Amino acid sequence: MKEKDSFFDQIRAQVAKIPKGRVSTYGEIARSIGSRDARKVGWAVYGNKDPKIPCHRVVAKDGNLSEKFSFGGYLMQKQMLEAEGIIFNDEKKVDMEKYGFSF
DNA sequence: ACAATGACCCAGT
DNA sequence: AACTGGGCCATTG
Numbered sequence: 001m002k003e004k005d006s007f008f009d010q011i012r013a014q015v016a017k018i019p020k021g022r023v024s025t026y027g028e029i030a031r032s033i034g035s036r037d038a039r040k041v042g043w044a045v046y047g048n049k050d051p052k053i054p055c056h057r058v059v060a061k062d063g064n065l066s067e068k069f070s071f072g073g074y075l076m077q078k079q080m081l082e083a084e085g086i087i088f089n090d091e092k093k094v095d096m097e098k099y100g101f102s103f
Numbered sequence: 104a105c106a107a108t109g110a111c112c113c114a115g116t
Numbered sequence: 117a118a119c120t121g122g123g124c125c126a127t128t129g
Contacts, residue, residue: 007126026111030124037125042110044126055110066110 007035011044014103018057021085022101023094025061032103046070056080063094 010033018024026038045055056077059065065074074092081094089095 030111035125036112036123037109038111039109039124040111040126046110058110060110061112068110070110 007033007040008044010034011041012050012053015041015045015054015058016052017103018054018101021099023057023059023063023081023086023096023099024101024103025059025063025096027061028102029058042066054080057084059094063089063096063100065092065094 011029014029014032015024026041029041030036030038041058045053045058055069056071059077065077067074069077071077071080078088078092082088086094086099094100
């Protein structure tokens with residue numbers, strides 16, 4: 001990792017600002033920091049693995065979870081989100097109407 | 104500097 | 117609804 005965490009730092013800040021019991025989308029975060037690149041958001045959280053970065057609170061735009069999550073799969077993330085008080089609409093989807101957080 | 108990659112998003116078919 | 121192709125932009129070799 002470099003010292004210049006330019007995007008990294010911004011992404012990390014935004015993700016850390018997500019309230020407990022809420023989820024945010026890659027696209028929202030990406031645009032929030034001034035970029036259009038949602039992929040970098042995922043990269044940042046994935047590479048860092050910092051406890052301050054609740055990756056499980058970050059989902060795709062539709063609330064859809066990713067199959068390639070680090071913790072052991074989307075199932076792990078699902079459990080963590082449920083622990084935050086989030087109810088899943090589908091096997092891999094969160095209720096963005098209720099839990100979708102915007103900056 | 105270039106090519107390939109990526110936990111995504113959007114539009115068209 | 118599923119697949120395809122393009123975009124976006126930082127990271128890595």
